[in-house]
Amino acid sequence: MKICAIGLRGIPDVMGGIESHCQQLYPRMVEKGDSVVVIARSPYVRGNKYTYKGVDVVSVWTLKHKFLETFMHTFFAILYARIFVHPDVVHLHAIGPALFTPLARLLGMKVVVTHHGADYDRQKWNGLAKFILRSGEKMGVLFSNKMFVVGKTLTNRLKNEFSKQAGKIHYVPNGMLPSFTGDISASSLPKEMPISSQGYILTVGRLVPEKGFHDLVTAYKASNSHLKLVIVGQADHQDEYASTLVKQASDSIIFAGRRSGDELKALYKHARVFVLPSYHEGLPIVALEAISAGTPVILSDILPNKDIEAPVDSYFEVGNISDLAEKISHVDSLDLALDQEKFLYNFNWDRIAEKSSTLVKDIAEKGSSL
Secondary structure, three states: OEEEEEOOOOOOOOOOHHHHHHHHHHHHHHHOOOEEEEEEEHHHOOOOEEEEOOEEEEEEOOOOOOOOHHHHHHHHHHHHHHHHHOOOEEEEEOOOHHHHHHHHHHOOOEEEEEEOOOHHHOOOOOHHHHHHHHHHHHHHHHHOOEEEEOOHHHHHHHHHHOHHHHHHEEEOOOOEOHHHHOOOOHHHOOOOOOOOOOOEEEEEOOOOHHHOHHHHHHHHHHOOOOOEEEEEOOOOOOOHHHHHHHOOOOOOEEEEEOOOHHHHHHHHHOOOEEEEOOOOOOOOHHHHHHHHOOOOEEEEOOHHHHOOOOOHHHEEOOOOHHHHHHHHHOHHHOOOOOOHHHHHHHOEHHHHHHHHHHHHHHHHHHOOOO
16 A cells, blocks of 8 residues: 655655654564655755665645745645655645645545644644635545554544544554663763753754743742753754744753754653643644653643643643743652653654554545545
């Protein structure tokens, strides 16, 4: 069975939750006998065609633009898939690309959409953009053969909202990486950073407003924590928000840029606590990675974060600076203990890949009515 994936920037090691999802999912589906072609966005990958762990990656041109990039690339990619790839199933990622589900169906292709989160809640979008994204969600539900949803609460909401399509809406979460569970020495921590094991607070993500890193920096400054704050990540598009945020760097607030491999594993493993203050998520892979590393987490109380079902003490009111500062100040007295094995079972990428492959095969073999 041939699957063509559209909507992500590319793999491997391209920053973003959807990209991390696909980087883990598709090689596992290839191992199970599927054939996968990822149509990547040209600004984010090197080379026109290459293979990553059995997954064929093809670069298709798009303009690198905060607002137009996704829609332009999805349109071109769907045409490319129809003319050159001839997939059994097109796999669209996120509700922006899902706006083109009817086009893919009109071109005779079967479609599964993965809903990675309510993107219309993102602070960066204006009213028109929010309307377009809500329309994409609706198009994805109505015209796809199946829809996968990474969040449990969002799955239930969509089933209730689109009751006639409830049978084709499936909860298929993000996973966590068992590779973070192994021993990794503190010697793998970035050498240029003045940090030591258990001596810092960690957060990871793109430098965009909805991640709430501005709240974290403010709360950190208001706390009496002796720990340093390490922020791993960068902006896709350099803007005023990211520039203003990075200007707050100090001896105690460290902007680490992008990290990968053993450095990233060590940063997760040796953090005293991982904090995710986001206003919007699908199901946060970075939080799952922290948990898989055995690191306690503090999360904003938005529904996608609560879907993780971390301990009560792990949550603070989103946007509440004083609440977050209090958590940071008294991290040693919080009950943040996690059943790591339970999480590793519930969010296991191999099981997620097996479920995805089974559901996609069902589409390829018989499809489903609209």
